[in-house]
Amino acid sequence: GENVEQHPSTLSVQEGDSAVIKCTYSDSASNYFPWYKQELGKRPQLIIDIRSNVGEKKDQRIAVTLNKTAKHFSLHITETQPEDSAVYFCAASTRTNAGKSTFGDGTTLTVKP
């Protein structure tokens, strides 16, 4: 089955700096890669996703890159703000079965004011 590894497990940055979280996956059949933000006591919320037919996607301060050959994808957050502090999860699945996701272990991001 699919195996997703996520690094780092914790990340602390100063407000305004950039944050990068990286994930690798093992199953070459995976073609859908969402990122979720989970605040304390809340449900995971989709913040951005990328499909295997593109290499990069951007939404305001958030971007995701995908390297299918190397089987890794990354989340980039620029101009970080204290409200970006949360646990971020990457996931991998196939588009035809997107809900059957394998999640990374999560990254706890702390943005210091």
Place this chain on the structure above:
Amino acid sequence: SAVISQKPSRDICQRGTSLTIQCQVDSQVTMMFWYRQQPGQSLTLIATANQGSEATYESGFVIDKFPISRPNLTFSTLTVSNMSPEDSSIYLCSVTGQTDTQYFGPGTRLTVL
């Protein structure tokens, strides 16, 4: 986006008892899933809830322990049977619709004493 509700939101149970968690979606969805999130950890898929038939369980999860029903397109239940303290977790319902976007319910926080 789909609006998902779960009942109960939290419960404290005695070991050896069972708890049934309900998931209700406000619109017809293609797929429904149940995930578990143990304290401080990532999300693990328990099973896919199939309408009108037996659920499809992931490795490590069995029907006797986690019976699941899905009588229609908008409702599903997960029962945690013969509970032990190791079952203390957050249980999350998730859905996908016509697109591959996955939405999560608010979760049910279960504590087993």
